[in-house]
Amino acid sequence: MTEVLRVIEVTFGYGRGEVLRQLSLSVAEGQFVTLLGPSGCGKTTLLNLIAGTLTPRSGSIHLRGRDVTALPPERRNLGMVYQHYALFPHLSARRNVAFGLEVRRVPRAERDRKVEAMLDLVGLTAAERERKPGELSGGQQQRVALARALVFAPELLLLDEPLANLDRHLRDQLRQELHRLQRETRVAAILVTHDQEEALVISDLLGVMAGGRLLQVGPPAEVYHRPRTPFVARFLGEANLLPGPLLGGEPGQLVLVRPERCLLGSAAESCPWSWEGRIRTLTFLGADVLAEVAGPAELSLRVRARARDALRPGELLRVGIPADAIWYIPDADEANP
Amino acid sequence: MNRSPTPYLLATPAGVLLVGLLIGPLVLLLRVSLYEPSGGRGFFVPHTWTLTNYATVTDAYGLRLLGFTVAFAVTVATLSVALGYPLALFVRAMRSPWQQLALAGVLLPKLASLFVLLFGLQQLLGEAGPLQQFLLATGVIATPLRLVRSWWGAVVAEVVLILPYVVLVLGVQLGRIEPTWEAAARGLGASSLQVFARLTLPLSLPGLALAGQLALMWGMGALLGPLLLGGPEQTTLSVEIHRQAFEYGRWPRAAALAVLLAGSVGLVVFTFRSLFGLLLGKH
Numbered sequence: 292m293t294e295v296l297r298v299i300e301v302t303f304g305y306g307r308g309e310v311l312r313q314l315s316l317s318v319a320e321g322q323f324v325t326l327l328g329p330s331g332c333g334k335t336t337l338l339n340l341i342a343g344t345l346t347p348r349s350g351s352i353h354l355r356g357r358d359v360t361a362l363p364p365e366r367r368n369l370g371m372v373y374q375h376y377a378l379f380p381h382l383s384a385r386r387n388v389a390f391g392l393e394v395r396r397v398p399r400a401e402r403d404r405k406v407e408a409m410l411d412l413v414g415l416t417a418a419e420r421e422r423k424p425g426e427l428s429g430g431q432q433q434r435v436a437l438a439r440a441l442v443f444a445p446e447l448l449l450l451d452e453p454l455a456n457l458d459r460h461l462r463d464q465l466r467q468e469l470h471r472l473q474r475e476t477r478v479a480a481i482l483v484t485h486d487q488e489e490a491l492v493i494s495d496l497l498g499v500m501a502g503g504r505l506l507q508v509g510p511p512a513e514v515y516h517r518p519r520t521p522f523v524a525r526f527l528g529e530a531n532l533l534p535g536p537l538l539g540g541e542p543g544q545l546v547l548v549r550p551e552r553c554l555l556g557s558a559a560e561s562c563p564w565s566w567e568g569r570i571r572t573l574t575f576l577g578a579d580v581l582a583e584v585a586g587p588a589e590l591s592l593r594v595r596a597r598a599r600d601a602l603r604p605g606e607l608l609r610v611g612i613p614a615d616a617i618w619y620i621p622d623a624d625e626a627n628p
Numbered sequence: 629m630n631r632s633p634t635p636y637l638l639a640t641p642a643g644v645l646l647v648g649l650l651i652g653p654l655v656l657l658l659r660v661s662l663y664e665p666s667g668g669r670g671f672f673v674p675h676t677w678t679l680t681n682y683a684t685v686t687d688a689y690g691l692r693l694l695g696f697t698v699a700f701a702v703t704v705a706t707l708s709v710a711l712g713y714p715l716a717l718f719v720r721a722m723r724s725p726w727q728q729l730a731l732a733g734v735l736l737p738k739l740a741s742l743f744v745l746l747f748g749l750q751q752l753l754g755e756a757g758p759l760q761q762f763l764l765a766t767g768v769i770a771t772p773l774r775l776v777r778s779w780w781g782a783v784v785a786e787v788v789l790i791l792p793y794v795v796l797v798l799g800v801q802l803g804r805i806e807p808t809w810e811a812a813a814r815g816l817g818a819s820s821l822q823v824f825a826r827l828t829l830p831l832s833l834p835g836l837a838l839a840g841q842l843a844l845m846w847g848m849g850a851l852l853g854p855l856l857l858g859g860p861e862q863t864t865l866s867v868e869i870h871r872q873a874f875e876y877g878r879w880p881r882a883a884a885l886a887v888l889l890a891g892s893v894g895l896v897v898f899t900f901r902s903l904f905g906l907l908l909g910k911h
Contacts, residue, residue: 344811364814377812381830391816394826443817 292319293355295479296341296447301350303336310336311503313350318447318479318496323470324508325482327490327526328500334483337500338449341481343367354446365394370440370478371449374456376432378424384435385410385420391443409442412472430461437469441476448473448480454489466493487527491515499523521545522624529581531592538564538617545622550581550595552616555602559611568592570606584610654890661883671879681884690885694892697864700854701847701896704786708843709836711787712794717828719795720802734795737788746785746856750776753784753857782858786850793846794839801835802828837904841897848893865889 296318303311311333318324326334339345341352343364351360359367370391378387388409392402410420413434424432433453440448453469454462470493473480484490490497491511498508499522507519518524521532524547531553535544559565568584571591575598582594582602592610596602661681663672684690719730737745751757753775763769775781805828813823851866858867865885873882 342815344815364811365817365819367815368817369815371812371815373808373812375808377806377808379809379813379827390813390818390826394813394816394818394822439816 292322294319295322295355296481297353298337298341299351299353301337301340301347301352303333303340303345303347309503311340311347314503314505315350316498316505316508318481321477321479322495323473323480323482323493324496324498325484325490325494325511326498326500326505327484327487329526330485332500333503334500335451338371338451338481338483341447342369342371342449368443368445369447369449370443370445372433372436372440372451372453374452376424376436376453378432378435378439380424383421383423384415384427384431387424387435388438388442390439395443397443405442406438409438412441412475413438413468429457430465433457433465434468437472441472441478444476445478448478450480450482452484453482454486455484462489469493491527499526501526516549517618518547518620520624521620521622524620529593529595533590533592535619535622537590538612540619543622544619547618547620548592548612548616550593552613553592553594554611554613555582555594555596555600556608559609562611563614565609565611566590567607568610570602570604570608573602573604584608586610657883657886660879661887663880665878665880671877681880682888684881685884685888690888693863693865693868694888696862697848697850697866697889698892698896700782700786700850700862700864701844703783704790704847704850704853705840705843707783707787708790708794708847709840712791712798712839713832713836715791716795716798716802719799731795731799734792738792742789742852743856745788746852749785749788750781750857753781776857777859779858779862782850782854782862784853785857786847786853789853790843790846794843797839797842798832798835801832801838805831833904833908837901837908840904841900844896844900845893848889848896865892 294317296316298314298316300313300315301311302309302313314333314337316324316337326337328334336345340347343359343362343366347360351358353359354367354369378384379390382390385406389402389406392405397405415431415434415438419427419431424435427435436453450469454465457465466489482489482493494511496508497511497514499506499514499518501522507514507523509517514523515527518527524530524532524545529550531548531550533546533548534540535546536542538546538548540546554562566586568586568590570582571585572583574581576595578598579595580598580600580602582596584592584594586592594610602608660672662677662679663674663681664676664678665681666673715734719727719734722730740748752759754760755772755776760769760772760775764772775784809827809831810823813827814820818826849866850864851870854862854864854867855870863871866889869882869885869889872878872885
């Protein structure tokens with residue numbers, strides 16, 4: 292696979308503080324990469340460094356093998372969608388989308404054809420195309436912003452929490468459309484988000500960031516099941532982190548057990564590790580319940596069970612952990628220098 | 629329906645001011661302009677009605693004054709906006725605290741008395757002033773320029789008075805332009821010049837219209853600039869009104885000139901807005 296973007300040991304900061312430390316990242320043709328992290332972890336800063344609105348203190352950024360570290364944003368040919376869309380308020384939806392082609396002096400006939408095709412692709416009606424951003428709904432503005440960023444066939448699509456300001460239903464729908472659009476245009480994309488569900492569903496590669504570092508990058512399932520640090524384990528989904536020696540590990544290790552992998556009742560009998568426990572709390576989640584089971588020696592395990600199993604708080608029952616449900620990780624997050 | 633009296637109560641002080649200090653005097657002004665001029669005894673002849681004052685202010689001399697006033701106002705407004713817009717853009721690009729300091733610097737002259745400001749300007753621009761002495765010493769000019777008691781003296785003085793307001797009005801409008809819009813435009817491939825031409829300038833137009841209108845209105849009413857830094861040639865309608873009322877005691881004629889001025893300010897502003905509307909219509 293051809294490499295579209297390569298970020299090499301980029302460091303960035305304001306004043307004495309460092310926002311990004313020695314961060315490296317590689318994105319291949321057609322890949323959808325999601326950067327996930329708590330607010331303030333530097334993910335939007337990384338996006339701005341790639342876009343060229345910020346310049347790194349050290350390190351370099353390459354697009355298709357070309358060093359663009361010193362290039363201004365207008366010469367990088369990247370499409371960016373902002374959290375608040377940043378649509379131009381004085382231009383119609385159509386003129387907003389045409390902007391990137393107009394400044395590139397694309398001939399009018401070709402420009403019109405591309406703009407209409409892109410607006411067809413994002414599904415904007417003829418009437419909506421004439422409206423100004425202030426007259427469009429959040430979802431429609433989102434589509435215009437996407438069309439505007441894609442119409443000039445950018446090397447890379449940069450998405451800065453583009454779904455954060457939409458209600459849940461619309462967000463799910465637009466996430467699927469975003470995914471479809473990215474597949475159809477085959478553009479490599481980097482999505483920045485703090486929504487882990489979004490990150491798990493949409494990406495080819497998932498990167499977890501914290502404190503200005505990229506802690507782990509990999510396919511979502513790999514990062515979810517085989518996290519490299521306790522932070523990554525806790526940040527993605529629900530996690531039981533137990534002392535390693537308890538489940539066959541070594542001192543200084545933690546064991547990750549995902550709540551949905553734990554077994555209850557008779558199914559727990561055949562597990563290599565099982566014990567009697569009492570249900571302390573039950574949280575109703577719809578199809579599932581999350582049970583907190585207190586075991587011996589203050590050992591507490593969160594178990595995801597089906598709601599129809601009709602568990603009761605205070606109930607005494609056996610919990611078990613299958614051999615393939617455990618993952619050992621060092622009991623230390625990467626130290627901050 | 630909201631029948632609470634609170635909104636009316638809140639509007640009362642402003643309403644009283646408007647009626648008492650604007651509409652009242654305007655009615656009075658109109659009335660005075662319709663008295664017969666007195667032949668030296670008193671300011672006018674009471675209990676008379678006449679239109680002769682309007683005939684005397686719309687003669688060739690009066691119309692020449694009007695023409696001069698309009699030309700003066702257009703020059704002053706054009707210069708004020710042409711200087712104020714780059715200045716407002718410059719201030720906007722600054723970071724705080726420099727931005728606040730720069731704005732304070734722009735507004736500082738307004739804290740001084742107008743007379744102090746204009747007499748200072750007179751000294752600065754005069755033949756013995758530091759500016760001309762410097763230009764003479766460095767050989768940029770061979771003979772002193774006539775910067776005081778001249779067209780340019782009056783224009784410069786009036787621009788100095790109007791510029792801070794123009795910068796303020798434009799600053800407010802520029803503050804509504806989100807920096808992310810400009811960043812987005814750059815990201816879409818626009819050069820600095822394209823960002824300005826396609827984004828910043830069109831989005832500044834409402835502010836430019838308002839600033840231009842304000843500057844025009846002020847320029848039409850210009851009194852102190854032409855009076856203190858202009859010569860006898862630089863007689864605006866306001867200067868003439870001042871002279872008629874306070875030097876010759878011809879109140880009816882001064883009042884008729886004032887009515888003429890008020891009418892022409894309205895006409896100039898209307899024309900300006902129509903032209904600007906045509907310009908905006910293209911976008």
